[in-house]
Amino acid sequence: EVQLLESGGGLVQPGGSLRLSCAASGFTFNTYAMSWVRQAPGKGLEWVSAISTDGGATFYADSVKGRFTISRDNSKNTLYLQMNGLRAEDTAVYYCVRGVVPPAMTRIGWFDPWGQGTLVTVSS
């Protein structure tokens, strides 16, 4: 069974840092691009960041560019999101998601499956 288990969320002050982890199991981790998607309380979904299978290519939403860093350790089947300079508007549940590359495409299409999410709260 494919599983994605996030950890590392919590309460942090504005300007602070946090590192999220996502432990993957049940599939060959190093053959899938991975991503983070977040959801502010009571709001919709927002794509945050993506990383290629070998970690050599990374992509970010404009809202987090320069503050967040995505990485992966294929030897540990783990995805990370280093979040620096956190703001109140970064408060959200952060989901680890496996990216599916459609046939005839070279980048992520849809997300399947999703982890259960980890809550990040930025507040003083």
Place this chain on the structure above:
Amino acid sequence: EIVMTQSPVTLSVSSGERATLSCRASQSVSSNLAWYQQKPGQAPRLLIYGASTRATGIPARFTGSGSGTEFTLTITSLQSEDFAVYYCQQYNDWPALTFGGGTKVEIK
């Protein structure tokens, strides 16, 4: 950035009836569109990709259609477990993947 607009925001439907959800893109996304279902307190689940292909294990009462800028998710004969929030997502514009604001399907 491609803006995805879903309507209505809330849809009240009785069990056993049909629900029709709309998703509109601000510019063409071809058939590069996915639908997700999210129940309270749960992560989203993939329903449809490629605008009309059901994901593994998704019942046949879920049907996706459309291309370009206009898309529809139809749920025939709503079951109790179908009451949830539904999101569309375009993947035509990389890496600026965007989601719609969601449609909540509630019991009438």
